[in-house]
Amino acid sequence: xxxxxxxxxxxxxxxxxxxxxxxxxxxxxxxxxxxxxxxxxxxxxxxxxxxxxxxxxxxxxxxxxxxxxxxxxxxxxxxxxxxxxxxxxxxxxxxxxxxxxxxxxxxxxxxxxxxxxxxxxxxxxxxxxxxxxxxxxxxxxxxxxxxxxxxxxxxxxxxxxxxxxxxxxxxxxxxxxxxxxxxxxxxxxxxxxxxxxxxxxx
Amino acid sequence: xxxxxxxxxxxxxxxxxxxxxxxxxxxxxxxxxxxxxxxxxxxxxxxxxxxxxxxxxxxxxxxxxxxxxxxxxxxxxxxxxxxxxxxxxxxxxxxxxxxxxxxxxxxxxxxxxxxxxxxxxxxxxxxxxxxxxxxxxxxxxxxxxxxxxxxxxxxxxxxxxxxxxxxxxxxxxxxxxxxxxxxxxxxxxxxxxxxxxxxxxxxxxxxxxxxxxxxxxxxxxxxxxxxxxxxxxxxxxxxxxxxxxxxxxxxxxxxxxxxxxxxxxxxxxxxxxxxxxxxxxxxxxxxxxxxxxxxxxxxxxxxxxxxxxxxxxxxxxxxxxxxxxxxxxxxxxxxxxxxxxxxxxx
Numbered sequence: 001x002x003x004x005x006x007x008x009x010x011x012x013x014x015x016x017x018x019x020x021x022x023x024x025x026x027x028x029x030x031x032x033x034x035x036x037x038x039x040x041x042x043x044x045x046x047x048x049x050x051x052x053x054x055x056x057x058x059x060x061x062x063x064x065x066x067x068x069x070x071x072x073x074x075x076x077x078x079x080x081x082x083x084x085x086x087x088x089x090x091x092x093x094x095x096x097x098x099x100x101x102x103x104x105x106x107x108x109x110x111x112x113x114x115x116x117x118x119x120x121x122x123x124x125x126x127x128x129x130x131x132x133x134x135x136x137x138x139x140x141x142x143x144x145x146x147x148x149x150x151x152x153x154x155x156x157x158x159x160x161x162x163x164x165x166x167x168x169x170x171x172x173x174x175x176x177x178x179x180x181x182x183x184x185x186x187x188x189x190x191x192x193x194x195x196x197x198x199x200x201x202x
Numbered sequence: 203x204x205x206x207x208x209x210x211x212x213x214x215x216x217x218x219x220x221x222x223x224x225x226x227x228x229x230x231x232x233x234x235x236x237x238x239x240x241x242x243x244x245x246x247x248x249x250x251x252x253x254x255x256x257x258x259x260x261x262x263x264x265x266x267x268x269x270x271x272x273x274x275x276x277x278x279x280x281x282x283x284x285x286x287x288x289x290x291x292x293x294x295x296x297x298x299x300x301x302x303x304x305x306x307x308x309x310x311x312x313x314x315x316x317x318x319x320x321x322x323x324x325x326x327x328x329x330x331x332x333x334x335x336x337x338x339x340x341x342x343x344x345x346x347x348x349x350x351x352x353x354x355x356x357x358x359x360x361x362x363x364x365x366x367x368x369x370x371x372x373x374x375x376x377x378x379x380x381x382x383x384x385x386x387x388x389x390x391x392x393x394x395x396x397x398x399x400x401x402x403x404x405x406x407x408x409x410x411x412x413x414x415x416x417x418x419x420x421x422x423x424x425x426x427x428x429x430x431x432x433x434x435x436x437x438x439x440x441x442x443x444x445x446x447x448x449x450x451x452x453x454x455x456x457x458x459x460x461x462x463x464x465x466x467x468x469x470x471x472x473x474x475x476x477x478x479x480x481x482x483x484x485x486x487x488x489x490x491x492x493x494x495x496x497x498x499x500x501x502x503x504x505x506x507x508x509x510x511x512x513x514x515x516x517x518x519x520x521x522x523x524x525x526x527x528x529x530x531x532x533x534x535x536x537x538x539x540x541x542x543x544x545x546x547x548x
Contacts, residue, residue, distance in 0.1 A: 135257040163254045169220050184214065195245055198249065198252075
């Protein structure tokens, strides 16, 4: 399964953060290197544009470094970092509305149709899904990304944080500033919506 | 059985291992006996697996350097930004001050313009050279049949038409003892506290006195002058009332002492003028009469009867009370007294 992680947010992060606050540029760089790919991936799955994702990732780390002196460790550095990233990306998505996917049917029609067949087969009741096979199928991945982008950003962020980044409900609630029950209900609706889109596509 | 929304949450939570142990057992029991739930759970799991299977996209290689460069720029620019912010604030404050100053200046100019338009006109008062009275000068000339009167170099007094009606009197006194008369007149003027309002000119030994005074003061002076009437050869009074501005002169020839006293005691300027007219008529008629009493009286000149010491004209001799008489009195009479001597006869 994807990149589900229960990231170590223990001593290492605390030490690096403290060193970074004292002006240790090496510690800062280590923090960046540790999280840049994951941050970039989450942002990319949320905004759907490579260039925008790079810029948003850069903005996220710049903001973190600028404000690391104000970080009071009430939450973990990991949670704080992703909160900044998600908020910047949500603001960007709501402001620019850069999602240019107009109609899933249109895009599907332009494609070869092979992904559809693959997806149909994968979603067949008695089939099992091999994640590596999915990852290797670029067309299928593109199709899945398109369907993900078709979701509302409030639902999409839950799917991304849970199913791609692998955060638990508590972490998601902290990042989005929601109650635990709200996260459960919204995630449930998001997955149902995604499933309906997939079934409708098939 | 619970309703569908809760079942979905239940299944999702079960899928994500977010259920408590007791809830998880309950859910597993539910699912074990419900094929629909099993199918639903499988679909949810597949969707999650599909999304989770999306490959991790790595960040661009230069991202770290870009981040470091951006942080460096931020660190460098921050003081400059703060400076710019401060500079901007100062500039804004300066512009505000300038705007306020411009508004104040504009209001001041506007106020000046409005004041210039609506300000009341100033009435300039005429100035009197050497005098604080607005009475034109008149001159009394003393006729002397033997003396050719040159042009008078009378003391100049600024002739300003007074606001109030005034009496212009010319008293021409002719006497053999002109010097004594002159001394008496001078003394009388001094005693009545009129010296400060006196202009004195000397003209070939003949003195002219020009002064402005109130009617009351003039009457006092006239009363004093009346004492020397017997010593005069002749007296002529020329009166001109400025009220009517007609310039008509009333010449009273052969003015007697009694007439002079009456004139001096006139109740008003108009009364004085009327008396002058009456005297003129009377004296003209009297001149035609054989008696000529007035002429006889005037002709009597006895120097020893005067016995008036030549006064010393000093301001210190003027009694204080007479000096104070002037205050508050309007200048109604402009009097000029001219004294000349006479020859052996008229």
